[in-house]
Amino acid sequence: RITCHFLLRKEKLPSTSVQERLVSYRKYCYSAMPPNVLKTDLLHSSSSSLNGNALPTDLEDVWVCPASEKSLRTANPIRAIVDPIVSKSIKSGAERGDGKDQISLALGDPTVFGNLPPCPAAIEAITETLKMGGAMATGxxxxxxxxxxxxxxxxxxxxxxxxxxxxxxxxxxxxxxxxxxxxxxxxxxxxxxxxxxxxxxxxxxxxxxxxxxxxxxxxxxxxxxxxxxxxxxxxxxxxxxxxxxxxxxxCGSRSPxxxxxxxxxxxxxxxxxxxxxxxxxxxxxxxxxxxxxxxxxxxxxxxxxxxxxxxxxxxxxxxxxxxxxxxxxxxxxxxxxxxxxxxxxxxxxxxxxxxxxxxxxxxxxxxxxxxxxxxxHLVQCAIPAVLQPKDIMGMLEWKKGLTNTLKHQALFLCGRLTESCHGLTAFCPQGAMYALVKIDVSQFDKNVIYDDMSFMKHLLEEENVFVLPGRAFGMIPSLKQPCYVFRVVYCAPQEILEQAVIRIANFCQLHATTKS
The missing domain is CATH 3.40.640.10 (Type I PLP-dependent aspartate aminotransferase-like (Major domain))
Structure with a gap:
């Protein structure tokens, strides 16, 4: 009960040495405890126990394990930007009441929709290794x-x-x-x-x-x-x-x-x-x-x-x-x-x-x-089979098929976003699985859409389409790059991409300053 109370509080501890933080934390713990918890549960209760012993009455025994400095320096900006918004979203159209299940054009996993099958040579290599009892790849x-x-x-x-x-x-x-x-x-x-x-x-x-x-x-x-x-x-x-x-x-020395x-x-x-x-x-x-x-x-x-x-x-x-x-x-x-x-x-x-x-x-x-x-060890068995395939022509055909599929979907999505969505212009990609889309914020109601974050947030809330804002990738408009963008992934089947475009187009039209 006491531990949960501490963890739910969001106050930051002073950024000082570990020992000083421990002392501050103990003082904070003491001040954060509700009076009834401190008096009844901690100091005077003999029924509360840990491993059969009563809780300590000495506040010096209230302690915390500090996180390493490296872990404190580690933060993913995508998670920091997106999670607070996405955590409040409802993925199911039935729960939303409008039938709009979530369409994600954000996740960089090309396999998530199941329409892009993995390389057959990779699957075959793993299968053959396991058929041999796996003895070749268990150590x-x-x-x-x-x-x-x-x-x-x-x-x-x-x-x-x-x-x-x-x-x-x-x-x-x-x-x-x-x-x-x-x-x-x-x-x-x-x-x-x-x-x-x-x-x-x-x-x-x-x-x-x-x-x-x-x-x-x-x-x-x-x-x-x-x-x-x-x-x-x-x-x-x-x-x-x-x-x-x-x-x-x-110092009298020069660093190399x-x-x-x-x-x-x-x-x-x-x-x-x-x-x-x-x-x-x-x-x-x-x-x-x-x-x-x-x-x-x-x-x-x-x-x-x-x-x-x-x-x-x-x-x-x-x-x-x-x-x-x-x-x-x-x-x-x-x-x-x-x-x-x-x-x-x-x-x-x-x-x-x-x-x-x-x-x-x-x-x-x-x-x-x-x-x-x-x-x-097991997945490493697939590397030679894929990079040095026995069926070279089969591998080339598979790679050509994948590239053509992605190219077709990229051209489809970027073309439709530019043609159908008011205020948007897609940068046509030359490769990979992603494209950036420019947002002309002057074409939208400034009280609703004024940057990439507001566009992403309201699009998710209103149409349940999920894209990533440009600032998740370090792109913040400046005099040199005076534009807001969002990123889309075009690995989904074309029918899903089409549905996403329809929703985005409706969203853009709803918030356009000039209705067409």
Whole structure:
């Protein structure tokens, strides 16, 4: 009873040392107790007991286990923004009374509607392993992965990588966690895209590192703003040079650390649906070479691109063609490209340059891999079967079918949103599974729709259609990017996408300043 009373109170404890917080908490506990609880239940009751003993009467025995500083620094912005709104929503149309069951265009799981079947080669590999009694995949494996899986990954990605440069991880997210943990220190800096997948900043900040955002340009296919990125790095290096000079003068030593430790590039992109040309990737590498900064390339969506004239170009492959001057850390996995996200199997590959710049980082990641032992042995059996399929033509046909389906659904959804929905303009994607939709807030009643959050909130409440606001991906309007957006996922069957468009169109028309 007393514990529940404490937990339900929302007062923040002072941000001080652990010991001081404990003392403050004890004082808070004492002041928070209702008088009848304190006198009757705690001090004078002999019936209340714990393991047969009466509750302690000494307030020094009232204590709390503090959370680690790392856990307190860890927060997912999508959850922080969306959960308070979604928790109040009603998914069932029957409960709502209007028959409108919830349609989610927010969840990045391509398998959730059941219309996109997983890669047959992956299923067959697991099935065959289990048919053999599972003896081949029941034991522990090397912390970096099975030799067969690592070799298949290295051969698939090429660019001079060997099996020894590969670490198999628990999903692409786990691969990024390994790579960034090995790369970053407290107060070091990671450059991440805006808008971009929030995981990069979540991982960096959890380790006490700082995050700086470089812009993506909506009118240029969401390419990186390399002028702004160059200016940002230059400014950070000047600040770092000043700080090092101060340290040298006070401590008599110079720190060997570099302030900007990495540039994250996500291609094909989430939430933008972009696919960068080889030319643009070369320009990114030239900038990284200029400032001696490694690239962390998130390529989880790999070959899911729609334009046959602009194929997917791996960053490490472009770097190799340019002479391997820039080290590239590539993160990928089976989840999205082969439609098995719940299997949680990904990998990180260290493509070093000629100077061995990544040597210590790669060694550090391998030490960190020993903590969790990576993905399960069973799912690793699917990696060679998928990346080195026996039926190559069958695999190519399956991948072509998936890409064509996603392309068709992307064109359908984005076209209908732009044509049918007042005040909305969709950015047609070039790959991945996502698209951003621009909201012209001047076309709506400003008392109802005035930004991306208000649009998302009222659309969910009124039409039970769930989308993610742009600010969940770090996109907040500025003079340079003066637009509000929301993200949609187009993996649902076309009939569901059509129903979502009808509801969104009705919503936009209802709140339009000029009725059509």
């Amino acid at each position: 522990y494996v090397n912390a970096c992965g099975t030799p067969e899986a690592r070799a298949a990954i290295a051969e698939s990605h090429g660019a001079g990588a060997t099996a020894d440069n590969v670490i198999v991880a628990s999903g692409c997210s786990g691969a990024l966690e390994l790579a960034l943990t090995a790369l970053l220190d407290a107060d070091s800096i990671l450059l991440v895209p805006s808008p971009g997948f929030p995981l990069y900043s979540v991982i960096a900040k959890s380790h006490g590192a700082k995050v700086e955002y470089y812009d993506l340009l909506p009118d240029s296919g969401w390419e990186c703003d390399l002028v702004q990125m160059d200016q940002l790095i230059t400014r950070l290096n000047i600040i770092d040079g000043h700080n090092r000079s101060m340290q040298e003068s006070t 650390t570099q302030v900007v430790r990495g540039i994250v590039v996500n291609n094909p992109g989430n939430p933008t649906g972009s696919n960068y040309s080889a030319h643009h990737l070369r320009n990114i590498l030239k900038l990284a070479h200029k400032h001696h900064i490694p690239i962390v390339s998130d390529e989880i969506y790999g070959d899911i691109v729609f334009d046959p004239n602009c194929c997917f170009s791996p960053m490490a492959e472009i770097s190799a063609r340019m002479g391997k001057h820039v080290p590239v850390i590539t993160a990928s996995g089976l989840g999205k490209q082969y439609l098995v996200p719940g299997w949680r199997v990904g990998w990180v590959i260290f493509h070093d340059n000629h100077h061995g710049s990544l040597k210590e980082v790669e060694a550090g990641a391998k030490r960190l891999a020993q903590v969790t032992l990576g993905a399960s």
